[in-house]
Amino acid sequence: MEFGKFDRRRQLRRSAVSALALLAAVPAFAQTAGDAATADGSDVGEIVVTGSRLSARGFAAPTPVTSLGADDMSRRGLSTIGAAITELPSFRPTNTPATNQLSSQQIGAIFADLRGLGPARTLVLVDGRRHVPTTLTGQVDLNVIPSILIQRADVVTGGASAAYGSDAVAGVLNLVMDTRYTGIKGEASSGFSQRGDNVEYKLALAGGLSFANGRGHIIAGGEWVRNEGVGDAYSRSWGAREWQQIRNPNWPSNGLPNRILTPNAHFTSLSEGGLITSGPLRGTAFLSGGVPTQFQYGSLAGTQYQIGGSGYNETFLKGIYLSVPVSHYSGFTHAEYEVADALTLFGELSYSRATGTSNGPQPRDQGTITIRRDNAYLPAATAAAMDSAGISSFSMGRLSTDLGFPSARSVTPAFRAVAGAKGDIGGGWSYDGYYQYGRVDYRGRVSNTRIESRWALAYDAVRNSAGDIVCRSTLTNPGNGCVPVNLFGSGSISSAARAYLTGTQVANRDITQNVAGANLRGSPFSTWAGEVSIAVGGEWRRDAVTATSDAISQANGFNFGNPKPISGRITVKEGYVEAGVPLLRDSALGKALDLNGAVRRTDYSTSGAVTTWKLGATYAPVDDIRFRVTRSRDIRAPNISELYTGSQFGTTQVIDSVTGSQRLTATATTGNVALRPERARTFTAGVVLQPRFARRLHISVDYYDVNIRGAISTLGAQTLLDRCNAGASEFCQFITRDSSRNITLITLAQLNLNAVKTRGLDFELEYRLPLSTLFPSSTANLNFRLVANKALELTTVDSSGSIDRVGQTGLAVGATGGVPDYSLNGTITYLDGPFTGSVNMRYIPRGIYDVTLVGPQDKGYSPTLANSINDNRVASAFYTNLSLDYAIGPNRKIHMFGVVNNLFDKDPPVSPGTTVTNPVLFDVIGRTFRVGVRFAL
Structure with a gap:
């Protein structure tokens, strides 16, 4: 494509359609602050609460849980669950189509990243079970799960390793599928930016039915989404x-x-x-x-x-x-049959294929x-x-654009099959067990990549004795096949020279996962306050990766990338027990007091055994208020990529205080087989308010404190260099210099850093106002919703000190990403019969470009400081999104909808790094429109 250009007539047609899309958005979030399945207060019987393995009527988990409902996701007009999740203030959208270009992961993927602690520390589940990872680092691309069949997304914003196992250091994203859906539903929609790019199409269809007099049920559905991407910064x-x-x-x-x-x-x-x-x-x-x-x-x-x-x-x-342009299609089916009262057999099949393309730097x-x-x-x-x-x-x-851009394409098919059984065995006891097999066959290609060993030979062109232009090396080695290249003037590189100078990097990765698990839950006895709940279970898991690459990459022959073969396997055996003990119920000392505890023993084939635990409590002195508190020990073992990855080469810019120069420097990211599991201590404490004098008001505030020891990470290239230059000699082993002291390579090795700490506050408010209280004849309702996060600390600690990146909304070259001081996401929704209209607002306050630098606005600034900068501030950003939904047809089963995102076409604030701004936090696309139709029959 030609960047910055588009079909003008097509834009005019779309602009006309956009007039239909004048109001938009919806409550971005349907919450539950503790008991995700009973947010509306209704009696839904026995449930399994996300964040706990227990099943008991009335049980409220002490771990904070936020739930995003299917209606809220669809009304917001976002095409995937990943796009919806990343708008939650507790998430940092580290990996999206706007942030990963020539990535070693799949292009255009969306990963969940709670607290800004990295996607590897957020565990993704589907109906409480792990999903096969789509990357070497163990993450799940949220695009592979069709959103049309998701009933809700539960977010556990606290340590959950004792309940669910490794990787839940920051929390859990549990996607609950609507396995009992009956009927047919679908969606067809299209979107685009006002500049004619970011064109996106979505088709989705799902259905479900019961059979055998209701003893059996089957659902099936799928969706196709294609986004054509956005051109370059120009x-x-x-x-x-x-x-x-x-x-x-x-x-x-x-x-x-x-x-x-x-x-x-x-x-x-x-x-x-x-x-x-x-x-x-x-x-x-x-x-x-x-x-x-x-x-x-x-x-x-x-x-x-x-x-x-x-x-x-x-x-x-x-x-x-x-x-980046990205497309995917995904399908999911679930079937179950009640053989007897105590035995229901179930099975699931899912398949997805995600494709992403991107250009690399010339x-x-x-x-x-x-x-x-x-x-x-x-x-x-x-x-x-x-x-x-x-x-x-x-x-x-020379900037050899006439050599062409390296062009990357990744194809990631993912297959998953589950077979299991569940049932009630009497006496209040139930069980479930399952076996799961998953496989991902990643295929990555980067074509038109320069082969370094040929470059210097090709531009050293001379004439031979016959007057023909040849490579100098050909004079002494006539059979070397060298093709001379002319570097004088743009467009001078011939097609023959381009073919000789470039090749295709190949990376094939076969990821398999086998999981077997069983759970037993029930109530063995009661106390004076109610039933004691207990759950026990075990899990066996084997993750294996076989990765291959081309011969040139294995010899580090290309000017960047050079993927390496990997072969690794991790086997995990674990068992857990969890209990919930009621101590008070409707007594003079309080309305309710419940204790919750869990312990899990996990044995890794690569790093040995470790124990995790959780202890929590909820206390409601009266109906209006509930306090909750948890303390947990959580773990994350190093994944296959962190252990076994060979050197992956790239480039970055660094400023070197030793030589006083700014250079584009080669980097090599490597694994480390000596890594140990990281251990975290997590503390959460909060309060949930639902006052009797305002029953439609719901408020929750939760404090969190996560302290990770031996955190597995790589320090940024600039940070490593600054640390070494400041006298931290242990980091100098990663800096390679030539005889002139110029940097030739910075090695970004996976390390067990001393610690990573994060603290903050999560805030949620919801209020429903029937307008009949103001206007007796009105049948409309106004819903108010606010979700906010206040970050108090995000600190990385190593031997030379600590860096707190709270407030760093910039993404400077070589720097580690930070989080805003606070972030707000609020929605006002108007509902009246068939009409729904809403305005969604998102705010990111003014921040810091790089917390390691000092500018004129900062304390202690002086232009003579080596870390001085002329402007160390990043402007704030306020985004407004509008939506309109109108139901038509019999029983209002057909919905016409339109969405306008970034209504005021807010430009992102300046924060130059690898791009002009920080695409992790700020919108780089501008005003976009989306129109479509949904139906449910």
Whole structure:
């Protein structure tokens, strides 16, 4: 596609349709603050509460649980469960189509990341059972689960390892499927941005029926979603301003800070047609056809960047999607049959296929190309200038866009099958058991990737004795197949040279998971306050990965990436027991007091055995208020990728205080077989208010404190470098320098860091106002909903100190991501008969670009500090989304709906890193529209 261009007529047609989409959104969240299945207060009988394995009437889990209902997801107009979940303030959308480009994971995937602790610490379940991971790191792409069959999504925002096992350090996302659905329902919708891109289509259909006089039931459904993505930063006015962080080359003598955020940042060490970067001819650039011209240097021209001057549209932003094209289809079926009162057999089959495409950065040679005087393609004028200057060679930089962008494509088919049995065996006891097999066959290709061993041979072109242009290496090795390349002038690379210089990286990963589990729950006896509940169970799991790659990657032959073969297996055996003990019920000391405790023993084949536990309580002194508190010990064992991954190569920009330079530096991310399981202590305490004088008001406030010891992570490249340069010698082993002390490689190894800590507050408020209380003739209702998070700490601790990244809403190059000081998501919904309209508002306050830097607004700022920056603030963002839904037809079973997201077309705040802004937190697309129809028959 051509970035920034689109069919004008198509845009006009869509703009006309958009007039139908004038109000939108809905309550983004249907909550339950403790008892997810009884939020409306109705008696639904015996349930299993997410966050606990217990089953008991009236049981309220002490662990906070928020629930997102199916109606709320559909009214918001978001196409997938992943898109809906990432709007919760407790989540940080680390991986979305707007954040992962040439990723080692599947392109365009959406992973759940609670608390900003990383997706690996959020456990994803389907009906309380694990789903086969779609990546080497154990995460589940939420796109693989069809949202049309999801009844609700329960989010456990506290440690849950004792209940569900490893990976639940930050919490659990449990997707509850509507396995008893009867009827047929479907959706057809389409969306697009006002700029004509981000075109998306969705088709979904599901049905369910009972048979054998109700003893059997079957549901089946699936959906197809396709999004065509968004072009590069130049397709948006804010991106075309070319913001970047640059190093002040004259610091500190010119009185300016060491680092400067600025628009119009251009390279000084390369151009698309080639730029001489050394010697007396420095500043000679080459236009199309090899015509030499004078390169215009701007202000503060350093080793890599300048402000202004030549080089517009020649930055690393060019060609990199703001949001990658992605498509997926998924299907799910569940069948069950009651053989007898004590035996119901069930089975599930699901299949999905997700495809993502993206472009990679074009090769950037920043003064590293050596051109000799006898180069056969050297323009005559430049050759004469070399002779006049008495030089035999020069260094050249080049942004080789005419070599083409590396083009990545990932295909991720996922298959899952479950067979099991459940039933009531009398005396208040029930059981369930199941076996699950899952398989993911990831296929990744990155075509048009430069082969480094051929690059230097190809541009060293000379003439042979016959006058033909050949590679110099061919003179002594005629059979080496080298094809010479002309680097003088944009568009000078021939198709033959391109074919010789590039190849395709191949990464095939076969992931399998086998799980067997059984649970028994019941009430063995009662106390004076009610039934004591108990659950016991065990699980066996085996995760295995076999990954292969191409021969060139195995030899580190490409200029980035180079996936490596992996073969690994982790076997887990575990057992648990959980109990709930009522101590008070309708007494003078309080309305209710319940204790809840659990313990789990887990044995990993790779790291040994570990014990997790949880202890909690709920106390309701009166009907209006309930207090809850939990303390838990949670664990996460290293996954296969963290243990066994070989070096994965990439590049990043770093500012090196040793050499006083800013450079594009190679990085290598590696596994570490010496990793130990990380251990966490989690504490939560909260209160739920539902006053009798305002029954339609519901408020909950919960405090959380998670302290992870031996946290498995990689420090960012800039952080590693800064730590080493500041004297923390243990980090210097990861920094490789050449004889001139220039950095040649930064190794990002998986490490057990000292600690990661996070603390904060979750807040939820819901109020329903019948307008008849104000206007007696009205039949309408107004629903108010607010979900908020206040972050108090997100600290990484290592031997050289600690960094708290609360308030860091920027995503500086090489820095670890942070979380906002607080975030708000509120919705006002108007319901009147067939009409529903709502406004959804999301707010992210002003933040910090990088907490390790200091700007004029910060305490202790001085431009003479090595970590000084001219502006260390990121502006706030307020997004408004509108929706309209109107039900028609018999029994109002058909719904016409329209959605406008980012109504006021709010541009993202400037936060330059690998992109101009932080796509993890801010909308990079702009105003979008969506229209469609749903039905339920």
